[in-house]
Amino acid sequence: MGGATVGYALARAGWRVLFCEKGRSTLDGTNALRGDYAESHFTGNPGSAADSIGTLARAGRQAEAICDLSGARPRRFVPFVGSGTGGSSALYGMALERFFPADFTPRTHHAEAAESTLPDQWPISYAELAPFYEMAERLYRVRGSPDPLKDNESASAMDAAPEFSRATRAFADCLERRGLHPYHLPMACAYVPNCQGCQGYLCALSCKRDSATVCLAPALEEHGATLVDECEVLRLESDGHAVTGVVCRRRGAEARLEARTIILAAGALATPGLLLRSRSQDFPRGLANTSGMVGKNLMRHFVDLYAIFQKGHHAADGNVKELGCNDFYVTPEGKYGSLQSFGRLPPARTLVESMASDLHHDVGRWAAFGVRIARPVIEPLVARVFSRQLMLASILEDLPYAHNEVTTSDGSDETGVCIRYRIDAPAAKRIVDFRRMISRALKPHRFLLIKQAQSNERLAHVCGTCRFGLDPRTSVLNSNNQTHDLANLYVVDASFFPSSGGTNPALTIGANALRVAEHVIRLHQAKEPG
Secondary structure: OHHHHHHHHHHHOOOOOEEEOOOEOOOOOOOOOEOOOHHHHOOOOOOOHHHHHHHHHHOOEOOOOEEEOOOOOOEEEOOOOEOEOOHHHHOOOOEOOOOOHHHHOHHHHOOOOOOOOOOOOOOOOHHHHHHHHHHHHHHOOOEOOOOOOOOOOHHHHOEOOOOOOHHHHHHHHHHHHOOOOOEEOOEOEOOOOOOOOOOOOEOOOOOEOOHHHHHHHHHHHHOOOEEEOOEEEEEEEEOOOOEEEEEEEEOOEEEEEOOOOEEEOOOOOHHHHHHHHOOOOOOOOOOOOOOOOOOEOOEEEEEEEEEEEOOOOOHHHOOOOOEEEOOOOEEOOEEOEEEEEOOOOOOHHHHHHHHHHHHHHHOOHHHHHHHHHOHHHHHHHHHHHHOOOEEEEEEEOOOOOOOOEEEEOOOOOOOOEEEEOOOOHHHHHHHHHHHHHHHHHHOOOEEEEEOOOOOOOOOEEEEOOOOEOOOOOOOOEOOOOEEOOOOOEEEOOHHHOOOOOOOOOHHHHHHHHHHHHHHHHHHHHHHOOO
């Protein structure tokens, strides 16, 4: 979302832009897996490396595992992250929400989090980002209705929302009767006939407005930009003051690229990993890491799922991402997050395998073995139950802590990424409190809570690992997302977040990318004679 958007803005302004994409290009549709989860096309054991790598690559997904060093023993898993043109935006549920103004002064609402590295405020204000929010909403042709609880100026930038589906309308009416304020999520979706929402997989009907279709393709086709896919950046070289080279590997061959401005947008896991691997005599702790903050302050939203049992509801009613409710965002009890339609669930096979994986790590391998043995019975039951329910997801704000971090490889390969992340007592209490709030709000409906928040394998909306700020001692980037240490290096993915907010981050990433592009253009205009 950050890389394609900033690249498009620069190319449109006349810059020569080269996109280096680690994954495959799916722009022409050749050999791309669209319209379904990759897991539905695995032919062997779910998650097996031999079976899944090629399928995940065709589906725009990362296939490489990362290592979780948080527990007594390392755990390896493949995160649900995009890899290919459009990155994770090619997989997203298209909800483009603004952050609240309150998100820009985070410490005010979490005074009890004494150990957190949460700043008093972001280095930019909501008012400074607001015009870029509107630009991004127009660029991505967002449709929806503004949140009635938010001081939201986005209505002028959005097309009218479609009507709620029958099931969602009935549920929204129930929330309103309980004094809540549901609204139609702002969505970057064209809503063509037979639209499936396409959350978690590449769109087959060209209705998803992701950064590949909205920004990358026009940059290439209309503004002279260049794309090199299957191009993995191995390290950055510098002279101590600026990046002098980008060392890449493409199909087994290494190459060195040069440019006057380097912008990283590999995601909040891969970007800090790349900087940490780019050690040198000038930067022994990693490139742009004089502060020691590269990789620190890892945040991920705490996401749970709720299956709502509605009388007479069935799959034909639709289960798309459309409803939002932010009555829990800023409350007298504290600042929490949002509740949204989840959309279409992954295949039953994937859900069952996820259950087995969680049991393996939380209970023991024999519990997981039992689930896998019983898969022929469990899968049809899971498919039948969850296809007939209205699915919701809760998104709870995470707070930054220095001990939660991205680190470099555990030694298994040269480009691997590891994480250390633990939930402390205050965060655990906030998870419990948020669940209690939502449970009260869902009455009188019967529902099933599917707890996901405590699992590190659910890296939802990971962010924060190269935060921006005004103090070079406590941040990696300045207020324009330029590294404090290197004048020509910028970061525009979710790494820059100093706090996570409690809703979808994509619009904030895109809006900020447009802001950074404007800064870069003005900066170089000021340097050029005449």
